[in-house]
Amino acid sequence: MPFKFDVHDRSVYREPAPIDQDSPFQSMMERFDIAAEILELNPGFYEYLCxxxxxxxxxxxxxxxxxxxxxxxxxxxxxxxxxxxxxxxxxxxxxxxxxxxxxxxxxxxxxxxxxxxxxxxxxxxxxxxxxxxxxxxxxxxxxxxxxxxxxxxxxxxxxxxxxxxxxxxxxxxxxxxxxxxxxxxxxxxxxxxxxxxGGSEGRHEATGRGVMTVTLAALEQIDRSPSDCTVAVQGFGNVGSVAAQLLQEQGCTVVAVSDVTGGYYNADGLDIPAVQQYVKENGGSLEDYTEATHITNEELLTLDVDVLVPAAKEDQITKSIAEDMQARVVVEGANGPTVPAADDILNEKGVLVVPDILANAGGVTVSYFEWVQDRQGYFWSLKRVNKRLKRTMTDAFNRVYETAEKHDTSLRIGAYVVGVSKVAEALRLRGIYA
CATH class of the missing domain: 3.40.50.10860 (Leucine Dehydrogenase, chain A, domain 1)
Incomplete structure (x- = not known):
C-alpha cells in the first residue's frame, strides 16, 4: 500500500502524551509546532518526528x-x-x-x-x-x-x-x-x-568558537563593530569561558561572567585570561574573585550590554527576565536557555536571538570532523579544523537568517524550519518501511 502524503490533512494530528508544561521537552515542542505549521508538515511525519x-x-x-x-x-x-x-x-x-x-x-x-x-x-x-x-x-x-x-x-x-x-x-x-x-x-x-x-584538534574549544563566529555574524547584521560592543556571559564552563576569551580577542569588552556562585561584573571589562587562571587555581570556581563586583545571575542577564551569551543551563531567560533584559543580541551557548513565553517578549523588543540549535552547534560540527578523521585514519591541523568550522557556522547562520526573513519570523523559528525541513525531506525520500 503506498504511503499517503497529504499536507492539507491537519485533522489526523495527534498531540504528544501529556508532559510537564514547563519541561524542556515542552519548550522544544512549542517551537517545533510553529515550524511544522509553516512547513505544512505531513501529519504522519509530525507524529514520527516529535x-x-x-x-x-x-x-x-x-x-x-x-x-x-x-x-x-x-x-x-x-x-x-x-x-x-x-x-x-x-x-x-x-x-x-x-x-x-x-x-x-x-x-x-x-x-x-x-x-x-x-x-x-x-x-x-x-x-x-x-x-x-x-x-x-x-x-x-x-x-x-x-x-x-x-x-x-x-x-x-x-x-x-x-x-x-x-x-x-x-x-x-x-x-x-x-x-x-x-x-x-x-x-x-x-x-x-x-x-x-584519535580526538580532533580544536574539539575542546569548538562550541565556544562557534558561539563567537555566529556572534560576529549577528553583529554584522545590526551594523555593529565588535570593538564597540560589551558582552555578558552567563556560565563559565567550557562553552562560556572559551566564548568569552575568543570574543575578547575579537575586540569585544567582556564586562561580566558568572558561575553557580553568582555573577562578577566590571564596567571597564574583565581580563578573561586572568579570570580563567583564577578559576583554574580556585578549584574550578569563580567564588571570591576580587577584580569585579559580585552580582546575581539574574542581574547579569539584565545588564545593559550589547551581547548576552547564556551558556549555563536550560530555562534561564524567563518571561520576567525577558521583560527586564537590555541586551540587543542574545547568543544561546546553552541548550534551551530561553523559555517559550520569553520569545514573544524578546521579539517585540527587537532583540536578535541566535538560537541554541545554531549558536552552539560548533561542538557537534567538530565532533563530526573528528568522526570523519577517525574513519579515514588521517588527521587535520588545528588551522584546517577552525577554517572548516568557521565556514560551516557562517553558512548555517546565513541559511537560517534567509529562512527567517522569507517566513517573516525569528531566527529561532527560522532555524527550526531549516532543521525540520531537512529531516522531513530525508524521511520522505527514504519512505516508511513496513
Whole structure:
C-alpha cells in the first residue's frame, strides 16, 4: 500500500502524551509546532518526528570506595537517525530527567540538520553527583554504563560525546570499554576524546568558537563593530569561558561572567585570561574573585550590554527576565536557555536571538570532523579544523537568517524550519518501511 502524503490533512494530528508544561521537552515542542505549521508538515511525519525513536533506561550498579554498592539511573535517548547515526553527549548530574534528555536529543536532531551534518540526534545521562565521587568511582560508573549501552553505541549507530560534567577522560573510558567488548579498537565510537586516542584538534574549544563566529555574524547584521560592543556571559564552563576569551580577542569588552556562585561584573571589562587562571587555581570556581563586583545571575542577564551569551543551563531567560533584559543580541551557548513565553517578549523588543540549535552547534560540527578523521585514519591541523568550522557556522547562520526573513519570523523559528525541513525531506525520500 503506498504511503499517503497529504499536507492539507491537519485533522489526523495527534498531540504528544501529556508532559510537564514547563519541561524542556515542552519548550522544544512549542517551537517545533510553529515550524511544522509553516512547513505544512505531513501529519504522519509530525507524529514520527516529535517523539524519540528509542529510549533506553538502565540501572548502573557501582562498587563505591567504601565497598558498598550504589545503583545509579542511566538514560540514552535516540530521537532520530534518518540523516545518519545518532549523535549526542552524555551528562552526569543529580537533576538529570528523562524529559530533559528527550528534549536535548531532539535539539541534537535539529542542530545537526541546521549545520548540514549527516547525523541524527541523541542524548544520554546518568543521575549522579560527580563532585561527590572519586575518580575511581566515576571510572567504574562510566564503564558499567558503557557496557550496558554496548548494543546501543557504535560508530555507525550512536556516537556519544562529552556534555555537562563529562570530559575527555570519561570519553577515553567509554572508548576503551566499548573496544574491549568489541575485541578491536573503535576510535570512532565516541568523540571529544583526547587527541592521543584519535580526538580532533580544536574539539575542546569548538562550541565556544562557534558561539563567537555566529556572534560576529549577528553583529554584522545590526551594523555593529565588535570593538564597540560589551558582552555578558552567563556560565563559565567550557562553552562560556572559551566564548568569552575568543570574543575578547575579537575586540569585544567582556564586562561580566558568572558561575553557580553568582555573577562578577566590571564596567571597564574583565581580563578573561586572568579570570580563567583564577578559576583554574580556585578549584574550578569563580567564588571570591576580587577584580569585579559580585552580582546575581539574574542581574547579569539584565545588564545593559550589547551581547548576552547564556551558556549555563536550560530555562534561564524567563518571561520576567525577558521583560527586564537590555541586551540587543542574545547568543544561546546553552541548550534551551530561553523559555517559550520569553520569545514573544524578546521579539517585540527587537532583540536578535541566535538560537541554541545554531549558536552552539560548533561542538557537534567538530565532533563530526573528528568522526570523519577517525574513519579515514588521517588527521587535520588545528588551522584546517577552525577554517572548516568557521565556514560551516557562517553558512548555517546565513541559511537560517534567509529562512527567517522569507517566513517573516525569528531566527529561532527560522532555524527550526531549516532543521525540520531537512529531516522531513530525508524521511520522505527514504519512505516508511513496513
Amino acid at each position: 517523539r524519540p525513536a528509542r529510549v533506553f533506561m538502565t540501572s548502573v550498579p557501582v562498587v563505591m570506595d567504601t565497598g558498598h554498592v550504589k545503583v545509579f539511573d542511566g538514560i540514552r535517548v535516540i530521537h532520530n537517525n534518518v540523516l545518519g547515526p545518532s549523535k549526542g553527549g552524555i551528562r552526569y548530574a543529580p537533576d538529570v530527567t528523562l524529559s530533559e534528555v528527550k528534549a536535548l536529543a531532539a535539539w541534537m536532531t535539529w542542530k545537526c540538520a541546521v549545520v548540514d551534518v549527516p547525523f541524527g540526534g541523541a542524548k544520554g545521562g546518568v543521575v549522579c553527583n560527580p563532585s561527590e565521587m572519586s575518580p575511581g568511582e566515576l571510572e567504574r560508573l562510566t564503564r558499567r554504563y558503557t557496557s550496558d549501552m554496548f548494543n546501543v553505541f557504535g560508530p555507525d549507530r550512536d556516537i556519544p560525546a562529552p556534555d555537562m560534567n563529562t570530559n575527555e577522560q570519561i570519553m577515553a573510558w567509554i572508548l576503551d570499554t566499548y573496544s574491549m567488548h568489541s575485541r578491536r579498537t573503535e576510535n570512532a565510537v565516541v568523540t571529544g576524546k583526547p587527541v592521543a586516542l
